[in-house]
Amino acid sequence: MPSQDGMNMCMFMQNTLTRLMRLPLISVALIQGKAIGGGAELTTACDFRLMTPGSEIRFVHKHMGLVPGWGGAARLVRIVGSGAALRLLSGALKVDPERALRLGLSEETLLSPEESGSLEEARAWLSQYTEGPASVVRAAKQVVTAGRELPLEDALRTEKDIFGTVWGGPANLQALVRRPKHK
Numbered sequence: 001m002p003s004q005d006g007m008n009m010c011m012f013m014q015n016t017l018t019r020l021m022r023l024p025l026i027s028v029a030l031i032q033g034k035a036i037g038g039g040a041e042l043t044t045a046c047d048f049r050l051m052t053p054g055s056e057i058r059f060v061h062k063h064m065g066l067v068p069g070w071g072g073a074a075r076l077v078r079i080v081g082s083g084a085a086l087r088l089l090s091g092a093l094k095v096d097p098e099r100a101l102r103l104g105l106s107e108e109t110l111l112s113p114e115e116s117g118s119l120e121e122a123r124a125w126l127s128q129y130t131e132g133p134a135s136v137v138r139a140a141k142q143v144v145t146a147g148r149e150l151p152l153e154d155a156l157r158t159e160k161d162i163f164g165t166v167w168g169g170p171a172n173l174q175a176l177v178r179r180p181k182h183k
Contacts, residue, residue, distance in 0.1 A: 009069075013041075013069070014069070014070055014071045017041065017042060017044075017045035017070055017071050018045070020042075020045045021046075021075070021145075022145055024141055024142060026047050026048070026126065026141060027048070028047065028048045028049070028122060028125075028126055029042065030050050030110075030118060030119065031050065031051045031052065031055045031056075031057060031106075032055055033052075034055065034056050034058065035056070035057045035058070036057075036060050037059070037061060037064070039057075040057045040058055040059045040068075041059075041068050041070040041071065041072025042072075043057055044072050044076050045071070045075060047141075048107045048126075049100070049106045049107060050106065050108050050118075050122050050125060051100055051106045051108075052110050052112065052113050053097065053111075054113055055097060056094050056096055057105065057106075058092065058093065059073075059088055060092050061089070062089065062090060062092045067089065073089060076088065076089070078148070079104060079105060080103045080104055080105055084103050088103075097109035110122065110125070133171035135165075135166060135171060136166055139162050139165065139166050142158070143158065143159045143162050143163075146162075147159070
């Protein structure tokens with residue numbers, strides 16, 4: 001493959017995974033089996049990662065004479081820190097569910113290794129973050145994205161603007177009527 005073809009693929013995949021990461025929805029990678037190379041990079045574009053027993057994430061690019069090119073290295077550093085990212089990339093280390101939890105690369109190891117069972121478990125796990133008014137969930141995702149990607153002053157301005165879209169909105173007014181007690 002000529003060099004320009006590789007660069008075109010790189011730019012296409014960076015754009016695609018960045019768009020996934022910036023979706024106004026919460027995204028979850030459910031790792032069943034092996035997420036290797038580009039699959040490992042794809043998991044870093046999701047907000048959360050869940051793994052099943054026996055699954056693994058592995059950045060094998062080193063063995064191919066490459067480094068991640070789809071944005072996986074930059075996102076991995078933000079997820080696990082630079083030291084852990086360097087170990088995972090330069091060692092092409094297998095990351096099992098236990099190690100992923102320790103590193104902060106995975107949120108949870110599901111109980112079911114079977115596809116249908118783990119999908120239901122993942123849906124149940126995700127529902128704790130997606131239940132409630134969609135506008136508020138979207139707004140939460142937007143302020144987190146701004147905080148991650150923008151300089152502090154710009155992120156604060158974005159947070160203020162998004163706050164203004166939900167303040168006095170239907171979900172806010174309904175909550176005030178319910179008078180929720182926080183314990």
